[in-house]
Amino acid sequence: MQSGGSSLRKRLFQIIFESDTPKAKAFDIVLITLILVSVATVFLDSVPGLHERFGEIFYVVEWGFTLIFTLELALRLYCLDRPLRYLRSFYGILDLLAILPTWLALFIPGAQSLLVVRVLRVLRVFRVLRLMEFVGEGRMLVEALQRSQRKILLFLTTILLIITIFGSVIYMIEPPEAGFTSMPRAMYWAVVTLTTVGYGDIAPVTPLGQFISAFMMILGYSIIAVPTGVFSAEVIRSIQRERYSEEACPGCGREGHERDAKYCRFCGSWLNEETQDPNAPDDDETEAEPPEAHDKGD
Numbered sequence: 001m002q003s004g005g006s007s008l009r010k011r012l013f014q015i016i017f018e019s020d021t022p023k024a025k026a027f028d029i030v031l032i033t034l035i036l037v038s039v040a041t042v043f044l045d046s047v048p049g050l051h052e053r054f055g056e057i058f059y060v061v062e063w064g065f066t067l068i069f070t071l072e073l074a075l076r077l078y079c080l081d082r083p084l085r086y087l088r089s090f091y092g093i094l095d096l097l098a099i100l101p102t103w104l105a106l107f108i109p110g111a112q113s114l115l116v117v118r119v120l121r122v123l124r125v126f127r128v129l130r131l132m133e134f135v136g137e138g139r140m141l142v143e144a145l146q147r148s149q150r151k152i153l154l155f156l157t158t159i160l161l162i163i164t165i166f167g168s169v170i171y172m173i174e175p176p177e178a179g180f181t182s183m184p185r186a187m188y189w190a191v192v193t194l195t196t197v198g199y200g201d202i203a204p205v206t207p208l209g210q211f212i213s214a215f216m217m218i219l220g221y222s223i224i225a226v227p228t229g230v231f232s233a234e235v236i237r238s239i240q241r242e243r244y245s246e247e248a249c250p251g252c253g254r255e256g257h258e259r260d261a262k263y264c265r266f267c268g269s270w271l272n273e274e275t276q277d278p279n280a281p282d283d284d285e286t287e288a289e290p291p292e293a294h295d296k297g298d
Contacts, residue, residue: 041058062102069098148233155227166212167188168186171185175206194217196217
């Protein structure tokens with residue numbers, strides 16, 4: 001028979017960590033609402049006019065939220081058999097970061113400005129609204145990015161070489177009065193020009209420098225789609241790998257079938273070699289053999 005303490009821990013665990021009961025859903029919705037209101041309070045407190053008028057109120061409200069979130073974290077740890085493992089998890093770190101800035105503000109002035117990290121705790125809405133399948137989609141994008149990291153790294157290396165070369169050239173061509181007072185300054189201009197941002201704080205004044213600037217802007221438009229194309233190709237491959245199987249048809253040997261396909265879309269053969277085709281005739285249903293011919297007597 002369960003003791004009162006273990007029974008309480010079980011009930012709290014079902015309310016705090018699960019979302020399949022009305023109480024658990026209500027807890028998650030209230031928690032997310034408190035998080036959003038807390039973040040809004042931090043933003044409002046950063047406005048000078050509001051801080052002068054309601055600074056004390058914001059201070060009291062913020063400490064109220066901090067105490068609530070501290071109690072919530074304590075209850076989470078109380079419900080678990082291994083609380084330290086939870087603190088090392090993704091959500092555990094977010095819960096800890098949500099309360100640390102206010103407590104650190106007692107010793108480090110201004111640390112409470114880091115409270116905006118509380119908005120990350122809204123990620124719990126994925127669990128509340130049953131949106132965990134989107135986490136799988138996000139994992140697919142991360143895997144596609146990892147597979148294309150070498151190509152993207154090569155692209156970034158090429159961009160750095162272009163920036164270094166053109167920055168050095170423009171530094172030698174343009175006078176210091178135009179703003180090109182150092183190599184880092186010239187490389188900053190090369191980055192702004194190649195990315196076609198064009199802040200206009202530094203601009204070449206010589207005809208050759210303006211020609212190089214125009215060439216770099218056209219070059220930027222030409223290569224800006226390269227990393228997007230590389231990443232998109234990997235995403236398409238990931239989708240194809242999830243949707244299509246690499247298993248070859250035992251009849252015609254062709255690939256490209258959907259994972260839930262049972263028959264080959266090219267020749268109609270049964271794809272699963274480990275099981276029998278339910279529509280195939282049974283082995284015992286064979287045609288009767290013709291009677292052997294007997295030699296006729298004279």
